[in-house]
Amino acid sequence: MDTLLAKDQIYKPKLEAVREAAQRISKVVLKTPLAESFTYSKRFQANVMLKREDLQQVRSYKIRGAYNKISSLTQDQLKKGVICASAGNHAQGVAFACNKLEVNGVIYMPITTPRQKVEQTQMFGGEWVKVILKGDTYDDSFKSAMKHMDKFGLVFIHPFDDEKVIEGQATIALEILEQVDVPIDYVFAPLGGGGLLAGLSTVFKQLSPKTKIIGVEPAGAASMSTSLKEGKIVELPFIERFVDGAAVQKVGSRNFAICKENLDDMITVPEGKICQTILDLYNQDAIVVEPAGAMALSALDQYAEEIKGKNVVCMVSGSNNDITRTAEIKERALLYAGIKHYFIISFPQRAGALKEFVAKVLGPNDDITHFEYSKKHHRENGPAVVGIELSDPADFGPLVERMKKKNFYGEYLNDKPNLFQFLV
Template sequence: MKTILAKEKIYKPSLDAVKEAASRISKVVLKTPLANSFTYSKRFEANVMLKREDLQQVRSYKIRGAYNKISSLPQEQLAKGVICASAGNHAQGVAFACNKLQAKGVIYMPITTPRQKVEQTQMFGGEWVEVVLKGDTFDDSFKSAMKHRDQHGLVFIHPFDDEKVIEGQATIALEILEQADAPIDYIFAPLGGGGLLAGVSSVFKQLSPNTKIIGVEPAGAASMTSSLNEGKVIELAEIERFVDGAAVQKVGSRNFAICQQNLDDMVCLPEGKICQTILDLYNKDAIVVEPAGAMAISALDLYAEEIKGKNVVCMVSGSNNDITRTAEIKERALLYAGIKHYFIVSFPQRAGALREFVAKVLGPNDDITHFEYSKKHHRENGPAVVGIELNNPADFEPLVERMKRKNFYGEYLNDKPNLFQFLV
């Protein structure tokens, strides 16, 4: 990690401020379990514990920071109303707080936000909130919300770059240290804008300085990793929006300064790897999580040797997942695992060509899962887009060799994003 070069004083949440936040939110926010994971403890030969923030009323930790911020506003500010921008979880926290405190709120969300998160936001806010869908990314919504704030004099509730929000998220650390029955060696937590890790890392550095703090973000939106590498906050021109709870183009300046000093490591994970963890948690532990909620656990195998015999905490940050995304989650997981492959196959335009492909090219355990073909007259060969699911990643090279030997091979599509986007 690079050190801070600036001479100005860096904001860090004090323990007194975090304890005050814990008291303020205590009647609204649940003290979520710190549960031992039999599955991951056995796999990694460690004591792996899951901090289950997915069990909050709004199904994510975001209620902590949102409620702490809004409930701390002076009455004259609260009376004017509040406004926020969010990819979903912060929106639900703000909506819940507005309803509870009977304060008017306007909530901007990207048009691409899963419907489940939009509906939940409207449900938690009731008559007290107005939801506005604007822009393709969080950053688009953020800019629109700031214009609305300036026009109507509302108080903006930032999802991560705000002192009261950071202090609210930091209350998770107090709970973990209270619940753990032994010193914690490692803590893994997801990172989007950085509010969660800024708060949690600050508490741990003061109360448990020997704990290794590992931040985890999606490879397609590696805004913190990029900023740490550059030694300053930078804005990514483009991001992959799949991990919507952690897909931001620019991290918070306060959070960057804190994380730059506090994090022991920063990990970027492929979205497909995160998808496999989502499926594993559901199939093996009956835990439903959103992509951001699976990130911390997804990083464990990168530290398999280091965490053996250690006490490890993983933040399960949220469970606001839309069931309609299941097919895409499975597809991304299979692609990452090297099980699913797409090709342009060149079929001779004669009877029996497909039968020959199935009988002499496909392996005994290979399965065609996608097939698009249109016969072209007056040509010797006709292209088809074929999706093939393998039983084992090792079967890929032999499959390609057979396709080439039998003159069926046209083009491999998995590594051609401009074409591949039409399939996945």
């Protein structure tokens, strides 16, 4: 779609179509709670409400768009079968819909997709779907799926750049507005390809025009932010794949056109901050979320002053998190907080050097969490990779000063991603 078309030529979900979608999906999609978060309400002195799409049957809102699209196909299209590409949540929505509607489906997923999401997709689809792992990113899987579609004549179910998918996601906005008895001042929602915010923002602009709609995406995959700044769709050459549910190199053309007109702000949040939010939600509220599901809440710090005393809705978009990622999530959170640091330490090749480092360089509350050393030469000093966890970020400066004073300091690794990626 040409994003330079006149405004009256740009596709926008019509309320009638969204209401039809709500009716079409009502038998399989749960009306999820809109619950006040006491933790975040107190922290930000606001009425913060969570739209709990993590409680859907497939543990994300993606079932809305997928089911609405597939159930709207003709009988001839359904007989041909469907195909999609997804980093996980859309795949589960498509798989569930295929099983429910008894439609054959082929689902392409990146090889890097967490195993939990692959297994869940296979479980929801049963005998009706075939899962194919291909490529390192969603965009790689998408290209492979398109080739498969052309070869076998299947109907492609796009995860975000499709009118019926957008209308399905927009049903969330109808639910939110039905569930509140106060005016909503702000809505924060995650953005990957843009389908959710395209639909949600269109409904709010018609039914609650004073509500400010804030899009949130990961700093390492800021495809919409970059595109909005450039005034055109930009395909990012490289993205950080950690937030797999929102890591796309290129947003949808329909969604870009809608978001360009409807969003009041488009912001990014660091992956480390997202990890800290995941841990906070689990430890404080017993809510399990995936990285994309934590993005909206992770953005509230950037709006702390604006939302005081306001009614705020945050989308908790999904909970498909693989427990094997917990260690990485904790590590990234500690790094973001300035508590975990990695160094190359230059140890003198003499007895007692390590003891001196522990006794005279480390602070009383500092802890060594990683130590990698191998003596392979007879030089005066030998390097070791050391990970140190602090109790307070303010202890970092004094620690480095002591290292240098005692001639242990070699190199700081946290800000050297090409080296640091081997440690995390």
